[in-house]
Amino acid sequence: QVQLVESGGGLVQTGGSLRLSCAASGRTSVANTMAWFRQFPGKEREFVAGITWSFTTYYSDSVKGRFAISRDISKDTAFLQMNVLKPEDTAVYYCARSTQYARASIVRDEYEYWGQGTQVTVSS
Numbered sequence: 001q002v003q004l005v006e007s008g009g010g011l012v013q014t015g016g017s018l019r020l021s022c023a024a025s026g027r028t029s030v031a032n033t034m035a036w037f038r039q040f041p042g043k044e045r046e047f048v049a050g051i052t053w054s055f056t057t058y059y060s061d062s063v064k065g066r067f068a069i070s071r072d073i074s075k076d077t078a079f080l081q082m083n084v085l086k087p088e089d090t091a092v093y094y095c096a097r098s099t100q101y102a103r104a105s106i107v108r109d110e111y112e113y114w115g116q117g118t119q120v121t122v123s124s
Contacts, residue, residue, distance in 0.1 A: 003024070003113075010121070015121070050105070
């Protein structure tokens with residue numbers, strides 16, 4: 001089993017930045033893809049960004065150019081640097097892990113492990 005713990009969420013003004021972290025523990029020696037999803041109230045969880053085992057990155061159109069995903073394999077931690085934040089970025093952000101390590105799927109069900117979520121609120 002793998003446990004994922006997110007941190008770094010909070011309240012920020014429009015145009016500001018936040019950096020989310022996702023630390024993995026447990027059975028972490030398997031190659032994997034890490035991703036971030038977000039969920040708006042009353043909506044389905046949606047893909048934000050993903051990074052494969054070989055560090056290939058993927059982004060949703062809504063965050064491309066503003067967000068950057070990275071990972072530190074030695075610490076088994078993934079990061080999401082969020083810049084130029086907008087009120088429409090307000091959501092609960094979830095870290096996810098998939099053993100399909102060669103690509104970052106945008107499909108929620110293809111990720112086996114999830115964190116508990118961290119709230120990001122962008123004030124206007």
